[in-house]
Amino acid sequence: MQTGTAKTILICEDDDNLRQLLRVVIGPGYHIVEAGDGDEALVLASEHRPDLIILDLMMPRMSGLDVLQQLRANAATDGMHILVMSAWPDAVEAARAAGADAFLQKPFEPDALTALVEEALGAPE
Amino acid sequence: MRSLSLSTRMIAASALLALLVAGVFALLIHAVLTLDDARDREARSKEVTAAGVELEKLVIDFESGLRGVVLTGDSRFLRPAEAGRRQLPRQIGELERLVAGDPAQRRRVQALRVAIDDYVSDYLIPIGTIARDNPDAVRTSLATEEAKRRTDAIRATFNQLLATEDARAAASAESAETQSRRAIVLGAGGLVAVALLIVLFGLYLVRSTAYPVRNVAAAASRLASGDLSVRLKEGGPGEVGELTHAFNHMAAELERRERELELQNELLRESERKKSELVRIVSHELRTPLASILGFTSVLLNRDAAPEDQRRYLEIIDREGRRLSALLNDFLDAERLDEGHLALDRELIDVGRVVAEQVRLFEGQSEKHKLDMDVRARPLPVHGDPNRLAQVVGNLLSNAIKYSPEGGTVHVVAEQDDGLVRISVRDEGLGIPKELQEGVFGKFFRGDAPASGIPGSGLGLTIARSVVEAHGGRMDFESGRGEGSVFWMELPIAASN
Numbered sequence: 001m002q003t004g005t006a007k008t009i010l011i012c013e014d015d016d017n018l019r020q021l022l023r024v025v026i027g028p029g030y031h032i033v034e035a036g037d038g039d040e041a042l043v044l045a046s047e048h049r050p051d052l053i054i055l056d057l058m059m060p061r062m063s064g065l066d067v068l069q070q071l072r073a074n075a076a077t078d079g080m081h082i083l084v085m086s087a088w089p090d091a092v093e094a095a096r097a098a099g100a101d102a103f104l105q106k107p108f109e110p111d112a113l114t115a116l117v118e119e120a121l122g123a124p125e
Numbered sequence: 126m127r128s129l130s131l132s133t134r135m136i137a138a139s140a141l142l143a144l145l146v147a148g149v150f151a152l153l154i155h156a157v158l159t160l161d162d163a164r165d166r167e168a169r170s171k172e173v174t175a176a177g178v179e180l181e182k183l184v185i186d187f188e189s190g191l192r193g194v195v196l197t198g199d200s201r202f203l204r205p206a207e208a209g210r211r212q213l214p215r216q217i218g219e220l221e222r223l224v225a226g227d228p229a230q231r232r233r234v235q236a237l238r239v240a241i242d243d244y245v246s247d248y249l250i251p252i253g254t255i256a257r258d259n260p261d262a263v264r265t266s267l268a269t270e271e272a273k274r275r276t277d278a279i280r281a282t283f284n285q286l287l288a289t290e291d292a293r294a295a296a297s298a299e300s301a302e303t304q305s306r307r308a309i310v311l312g313a314g315g316l317v318a319v320a321l322l323i324v325l326f327g328l329y330l331v332r333s334t335a336y337p338v339r340n341v342a343a344a345a346s347r348l349a350s351g352d353l354s355v356r357l358k359e360g361g362p363g364e365v366g367e368l369t370h371a372f373n374h375m376a377a378e379l380e381r382r383e384r385e386l387e388l389q390n391e392l393l394r395e396s397e398r399k400k401s402e403l404v405r406i407v408s409h410e411l412r413t414p415l416a417s418i419l420g421f422t423s424v425l426l427n428r429d430a431a432p433e434d435q436r437r438y439l440e441i442i443d444r445e446g447r448r449l450s451a452l453l454n455d456f457l458d459a460e461r462l463d464e465g466h467l468a469l470d471r472e473l474i475d476v477g478r479v480v481a482e483q484v485r486l487f488e489g490q491s492e493k494h495k496l497d498m499d500v501r502a503r504p505l506p507v508h509g510d511p512n513r514l515a516q517v518v519g520n521l522l523s524n525a526i527k528y529s530p531e532g533g534t535v536h537v538v539a540e541q542d543d544g545l546v547r548i549s550v551r552d553e554g555l556g557i558p559k560e561l562q563e564g565v566f567g568k569f570f571r572g573d574a575p576a577s578g579i580p581g582s583g584l585g586l587t588i589a590r591s592v593v594e595a596h597g598g599r600m601d602f603e604s605g606r607g608e609g610s611v612f613w614m615e616l617p618i619a620a621s622n
Contacts, residue, residue: 017417017441024424024438058409060530060579087412107416110423 006031007121010050012041012067013085014059018106022054025110026117029124038062042070045077052120057086057095065098072099081120130363131333138326145322149315156308163301169223170294173230174287176220181283183209183216184241187249188276194252198260203253210245217241227293233286240279248272337365341372353380402569406582410452414445455584459568462591469595473619474511475504476546480539483518493532496522501540506619513592514616517600520585521550521612527579528610529554541618545598549613558606565602566590589614 009026012035013019019034026032033048035041037060045053053071057064064084071077083102084095092103102116118124129137186209193202217238224230248271255262340357347355355376357369421438424430430438461467477500484498507514525535533553540547557565557572564570569583593600593614604610 015413015417017445018413018420020441021417021420021424024430024434025420087409087416106412107419110420110427 006124007052008033008048008050009117009121010035010041010044010048010053012038012053012059012064013056015056018056022113025113027114027124030117030121038064038067041067045071045080046074049076050080052081052083052117054083054085055100057084057088057091065094068095068098068100083116083120131365132363134333134362135330138329142319142322142326145315146319149311149319152311153308153315156304156311160301160304160308163297163304167294167297167301170290170297173220173223173290174294176216176223177283177287177290180213180216180220180237180241181280181287183213184244184276184279184283187241187244188272191248191252191272194256198256200253200256200260203249203256206249207253210249213241213245230286230289233282233289237279237282237286240275240282244272244275244279248275333362333365337361337368341368344372344376348376348379353383399569406569406571407456410582411449414448414452417445418442418449452582455582455588458588459584462588467591467595469513469592470510471508472511473506473508474514476507476509476514476548476616477503477505477539479511479515480518480537480548483515483522484537486519487522487526491526491532494526494529495534496537497534498537499539501538505539505541505546507546507596507616508619509596509616510592514596517589517592517614518548518550520589521548521614524585524612525550525552525554525610527581528552528574530579533609544618545615546618547613547615549611551609551611553609556606556608556610557602557604562602562604566600586612 006029008031010033011019011022013022014036016036019036023032023034033044033050035044039062041053041055044050055064055067059067064086068082068084071080071082081101082099083104084091084100085104085106085108086092086095087106089105092105095103102120104113104116186205190203190206194200217234220234221231221238224234344355344357353376356373359369359373360366361369421442425435425438458467480500481498484496488496522535522537529535529552531554535553536549536551538547538549538551555573561572565572566586568587570586571579571581571583574581574583590600593616596616598614598616600612600614602610602612
């Protein structure tokens with residue numbers, strides 16, 4: 001479902017404001033898909049085949065770690081680059097163990113997020 | 126006996142033992158003394174016999190001397206008798222001394238003394254004189270017949286005396302034998318009895334002292350190894366009873382204190398757990414709005430944005446800033462509640478208006494929720510703090526929305542009922558399972574909320590109920606899993622003037 005050559009990013013975050021912030025910081029160079037919880041994220045990941053998933057750990061119903069494990073368990077989504085976000089610095093170990101490629105602690109500097117996104121996907125179109 | 130102390134018992138037992146030993150010794154000494162006495166009497170009897178035989182020999186000397194003189198006329202035959210006459214007083218004196226304690230024998234000896242003295246004065250001396258002066262004249266037999274009769278009588282008396290002494294000696298010997306046998310029996314019997322008593326006393330000591338002490342020692346070891354439930358069978362004589370009682374008291378006291386300590390530890394652990402819970406909640410609840418505030422501020426400062434976007438970002442910053450401020454107020458309120466001073470204004474207010482304002486405020490916040498308000502009487506006068514009561518109603522509305530994530534209608538009813546103002550907020554949401562209901566008004570209670578991702582400090586209802594109770598009212602709820610919840614509060618109505 002990609003439009004043109006723009007890379008797709010799936011944002012999975014339950015807080016509306018933070019979703020908006022992520023979209024603003026990442027900027028217009030990428031195709032962005034938003035999910036408000038884990039179930040939605042899994043559906044959208046299969047549907048859109050994003051190049052990068054930005055995943056919050058503390059979410060309603062299904063935790064970010066569960067979403068991460070399910071993404072890694074599924075061959076179709078296993079190869080995707082996953083950036084985990086959490087307010088808990090301690091969560092980095094568990095996230096890495098579950099297969100996260102990068103970790104970003106909340107609150108974050110917009111430039112730090114931009115750097116991580118560019119590191120994963122290259123410069124925006 | 127039951128009330129006597131152990132030391133009294135031991136002293137009594139020792140005294141009894143000592144008394145028995147003394148008694149046995151007294152009997153033994155008595156037996157030995159009696160034996161000595163019997164032996165003395167036997168020895169004296171023998172001496173009496175010996176002295177009697179000596180004296181009889183003198184008398185025989187007298188008789189044979191007299192007979193020789195009468196037959197021969199030769200006065201030399203009287204020489205042994207002469208010597209005997211000189212010994213006579215001493216020997217008869219000796220015999221008298223020996224039988225002095227025996228009246229019957231003394232009488233016989235006195236009779237002998239008289240008979241012998243008479244014999245000497247009537248026959249021996251005259252015939253000796255005649256034999257010296259006129260030897261031929263003495264050879265007549267007329268005197269000898271009477272002399273022989275006298276000596277026969279003297280001999281008979283001697284025989285009686287000696288026979289009696291023999292009988293006495295034999296009796297004494299037999300008595301001595303009896304006494305010595307009795308002494309041996311007494312000694313042996315006493316020894317056996319004392320040995321037996323010492324063994325019994327030892328057994329009693331073991332039973333009344335060593336056993337209880339051993340039991341106490343074993344119980345003390347168990348106590349030391351941590352078994353504080355150990356108890357001794359109470360009772361036993363005097364000090365043992367006191368010891369077991371004191372031990373049990375000590376064990377009970379130790380057990381009580383350990384329970385107290387455990388309880389305190391439990392409370393400390395609980396408080397520690399709550400503290401880390403608080404830290405966890407604070408960090409999560411503060412970081413999410415902070416992330417928005419810092420992130421949008423940074424975007425505004427460092428990146429270009431269209432003016433309408435800038436305004437949107439500022440609105441988010443403002444909203445999240447207020448959310449942070451409200452959270453901090455909750456924490457502060459909770460702290461004030463802990464310290465017991467929640468300041469309240471007291472004004473005459475219309476609670477119906479407070480409810481209506483809050484409903485209006487929350488109406489626009491969620492697209493999925495419909496708020497249905499039914500204020501059944503106006504005014505609903507209450508003496509109270511309008512801001513605090515608004516906070517309470519707002520908290521109930523916010524919960525009703527938060528805990529019905531699928532949306533639905535929130536029914537708000539404010540009514541007057543029997544001197545009370547009653548406000549209820551009913552949602553069609555998740556409900557509260559029975560097993561979680563007990564803790565709903567507890568501090569930092571979040572139920573299933575963290576797992577469901579529903580934000581909050583877990584302080585709202587704690588504060589709300591405290592505020593309502595500070596107004597003299599009460600707050601409670603009815604709910605079930607999947608059935609939604611009704612939270613209600615009642616406030617005393619203000620007297621209308």
